Amino acid sequence: MALDNNELGASGETTRVPSRSVSDHELIEKVRHGDESAFGEIMARYKNPITNFLYRFLNDYEEAVDLAQETFVRVYFAIDRYHTNYAFSTYIYRIASNLAISELRKRKRRSILSLTGLFQTDEDNAIEFQPPDSRPLADSDLVEDEKSRTIAKAIATLPPKYRIPIILRDVEGRSYEDVATLMRLGLGTTKSRISRGRGLLKEKLADYMSSD
Amino acid sequence: MKDQEEQISRLIAGLRPVEAPEGFEGMVRTKIAEGRRESSGGRPLIWLAAKFALPLILLMLLGGFLIVSQEGDINAEMVPPVGDSRPEVAELDAVSPPVLDVAATNDSTPRNAAPTSDRNGLQVDQPPRGSQDIALSPDDTTVFPSGVDPRRTHGTNSKPPIGGSVSPASVLSMIGIVSNCSPSGCLATEVREGTIAAGAGIQTGDLITALDGRPVTAEGITGQFSIGEITLVRSGAKMTVSIARR
Incomplete structure (x- = not known):
């Protein structure tokens, strides 16, 4: 059953991080030496995959964007503690996962508190985010x-x-x-x-x- | 089974990916800048003042105000020395209102149900249970909130005990008015003959609304005050009767 990466993205769109001439580790080193533009490059590489990952996890676009931003803030402030033993992508996805799990716990606490039903859970009201499109929709x-x-x-x-x-x-x-x-x-x-x-x-x- | 898993996998992979919004990187940099300010303690001084100093100052002002207002309410003025040089009864009557001293209202203290007579022959009703001990000084109709007999203070700086209040009915009773008190005032149901109230012209049916400017309600009166004048409503007309001294 093993699916290799080439089978993914049937729609032709993928959020995978494309390979670049400068590796993630090299960019990290530059950031450590005060190169802010290198951090901008890291964000450019990972902002869409991380946002998409968090969106699929939370099914809430606004929350996903907030947590994606928080992910990069944490990466920035913990950049000196990052070890190159792991791939950077593994590292950043782990941070995003932990933030997403924390958010789920917060939601659970909120839903427990909403005994009167004043606050519905997000799952109940989940709406798939779609980019705005002015074209009239066909049936398909x-x-x-x-x-x-x-x-x-x-x-x-x-x-x-x-x-x-x-x-x-x-x-x-x-x-x-x-x-x-x-x-x-x-x-x-x-x-x-x-x-x-x-x-x-x-x-x-x-x-x-x-x-x- | 594997075919079904592959179908599921393809369904999921077919979801249209979402992208980060425009301005994403700028927002991240803003948050990073905020984080730097917080971590370096670089918050503006005014922010720190607003967060810590102002609430503290407000708390201190509030506490000071409460203490001062409480002191002002309960602090009895020093009574002039009377002691051995106090006037005789007849002389006292000619100079000042009678001194009324109601026994302490203490559950453990036996009480006389019948009205007591003071040495001037004025009948004084016992105050209602739970009311505050009160006394009138010899020189005016000052009412003390606690069980202080001004005659025994001999001019010292002793202060009455703190706390408690006096019911308006008790105060009015001391000057000869039997009344029913309500939030709108105390209705005089009887004015005893030969009392201060009768001498001042208080009549049955008068609605007493204030004692020396203090509104009279069914609730107790705290602190020291003098009955220099009584504000009342008679036949719909508001008037003030002075009863300060004979």
Whole structure:
């Protein structure tokens, strides 16, 4: 079943970080020596993948952007503590994951506090973010939007221990090894979780599977 | 099974990726700058003052105000020395209102249910249970909030005990008015003959609204005050009656 990166991004769009002439580690070193433009380059490389990752995790665009910005702030202030033993991408995704999990916990606390139902959970009101498009929608676009919303909502309802590896693997196109390193899990456990997560999604996306 | 997983994987991968909004990097740099200011303690001095000093000053002012206002309410003025040189009863009557001293209202203290007579022959009702001990000084109709007999102070700086209040009915009773008090005032239901109130012209049916400028309500009166004049409403007309001295 092993999906390699080339199979991802069926729509032709991908959020994977493109390879650059200057490596991430070289940029980090420049930032450590006070080169602010190098940090700008890091942001340019990772702002879209991190925002997309957080958006798929939280299913809330505004929150995803806030946490993506917070991720870069944390990277900046902890840049001296970063060790090049790990790939930088693993490092930054781990920070983003931790922030996302913290946000989920906050949401859970808020939903517990909202005993009267004054505050509905975000999952209940989740709306798929779509970039503005002034063109009139064709029927096929409407169907596609509904499908996207359903898939996004299904992902957002997965338990975090399945949600993170699924997003990293199937949305971000990270390798199993990367996902295992990022989650500090064994390769077997990581594959098992991804498989289990897909199994949970299968039940929720049965309608779209029959048509694919 | 694997085919189904691959279908799921393709469905997820087909989601349109979202991108960071315009101005994303600028926002990050702004947050970094804010973080630098916080970590270096570089917040403006005025911000620190607003956060720490101003609330502290306000708290101190509030505390000082409360202490001063409490002192002002309960602090009895020093009573002039009377001691051995105090006038005889007849002489006293000619000079000042009678001294009324109501026994302490203490649950452990036996109380006389019947009205007591002072040495001037004026009947004084016992104040209601729970009311404050009160006394009138010999020189005016000053009411002390606590169980202080001004005759025993001998001019010392002793202060009455702090706390408690006097019911308006008790005060009015001391000058010969039997009344029913409500939030709008005390209605005189009887004015005893030969008392200060009768001498001042207070009549049954008068609604007493203030004692020496202090509004009279059903609630207690705190602090020391003098009954120099009584404000009342009679037949719809508001008037002030002076009862200061004979």
